[in-house]
Amino acid sequence: MSEYIKIQNLCREYRPSKKVLVAALRNLAFSVKKGEMISLVGSSGSGKSTFLNILGGLDWNYSGDIYIEGKNIRNYDQNYYRRFIVGTIFQQFHLIPSLTVEENILLPTRFQKNISKQKLNERLEYILNKTGLSDRRKHYPNELSGGQAQRVAIARAIIDSPKIILADEPTGNLDSKTGNMIINLLRSLNMQEGMTTIIVTHDSKIASQTDRTVTLVDGKNV
């Protein structure tokens, strides 16, 4: 399928006050192939985060359409969508400090029923190996380096084998060496798991490591 993700005329407007109307996205339209790893670049206020919130299933107040495998995402149950269709990685990692590495990774699975414990354990072991966190599984987030914390966030994003990985400035809080390691990890997961990956970044070096770059300017792709 050539158009795995298809974004059509995506608009998002905010009204910070009665008289002010901010158009964060204006007829955004592009598509992503299955298994592709693309980067989304743009200056501050270009609409990158707004787009990521919409595609990540956190913001549903948009106009236009987003299709994944030909299905409009509005037709999904919102929680199912956030759980199984997309996995999101944040710049600030957003780990829960009172949970161990293992518990943080398994967090999304706490909210689903009828999950096989054996399969889940197998998946956890696989992911811990992949992300190199096996020896850190009982550690708490404050005992981890930035790179390790981001690997935990990646592991958590892929535990449910989502179809799409969204990474919002995943290297923004990391030094360049660690940032490269993270991008390499995302790349290898993209290759092995076949997950379509969208990385939002400021860093042109990182953007250059992806298959394609989509540039946003004032809420539109250019």
Place this chain on the structure above:
Amino acid sequence: MFRYAVQIIFRRKLRTFLTSLGIMIAVMLMTFILFGMSDLKNAVTSEFSSRFSPQDLYVSGRDMFMFGGMNTAPSKQDDVKEEIILNTQLREELEKIDGVISTNPIFTVSNVEVFLEGDDVPYPMNFVGSADLPGTHHIYNGFFGSDDKLDNGEIFVSNFVVSFFETSKKEIIGKKILVKSSNSSTFLSVASKSMIDKQYEFTVAGVVESGNDAFFVNTKEAMNMLVDLGGFTDENEYLEKVGYDQILLITEEGKTSDIEKYIVDELKLSVISTETLLGFLDTLTSGLTIALVIFGSISALVASIGIINTMVMSIYEQTKEIGIIKAMGASNSQVLIIFLIQSGIIGFIGGALGLGITFLGMKLADPFIVSILSKQGFTSIDKFFNFQLLNAIYITLGSILIGIIAGLYPARKASKIDPIEALRQN
């Protein structure tokens, strides 16, 4: 999800514990009501049932409050209600009622001072009762003496009296009891001047097992004293002018309530039966229970406010976390449930602590309460508090429910948090 909620709630152990203290106090009160009050009622009921036969009716010409020939101080009602003299004719009338086996007069010789031979201190209560033991009374759990028939010149005392005079049951038998007329003019009307300087002597012939003040002489002796003290010419004049204090009716089984109704409605006399007394006790314990339930409810309300406060604070602390779990796929209802589980756990901790402490307190206090009660004459009680599993389950469920209800508002608030806004928080 449950495990996650538990982990959150135990992150702030001290706060969770302090919040649950409110529920704990409410539960302690409720537990005391459910266990203690029902036990108190059962204890008193069983004690009365063991002492008084349900077929006994105590009939009096005026309102009565207590058994054994003791009347309460005159009340306003006495002025309004005309006192009926319980004379020989009335006694005959009572005897004729269908189902009445026997009528037994009871006298109280009041305004007298009672001394033990060789002891200058009078007994604090100034009356002597009359009873023709055995059979007329059932209020004794035991008897010490050669025979329990009161002959002329004999007096029975209660073991409460024995301990007052600091002697023993064995030693008091055979000793003299002096009943002297009270010379205090406050008690004497002009017509009763004949009471002055009278003295009667009795020999202690037995000790009845009772926690109450009690001196008993036989009816004839009591009658003689009353005639003499009052300056009456004979028994007939006394009975015609003053009458019996009370008449104890022994009735046939199954006819007691009909007889009671007849005496009250037709003869306009006052009657106290075991049933009415138990009814009175029931009202008393119900009143106490209601008062305690109100206190319990107020503390439950205060505890609920505490839980609401804690949970609202917890939302502010957990806003970002709520955003994270929502981004990870938790639905609004799952966030709601997580918060309800937390408030339910606070309720449960409070409930369990309250139950545990009350249970422990009961275990420790029980022997003391039993010993106090048995000193008061409740000798058939060997255990006061009874732990009832079903009530414990109700209390635990109730405290969880209070927690959940208190958590509803904060939980709803938490479930509506916008994940985007929440994730922006630092």
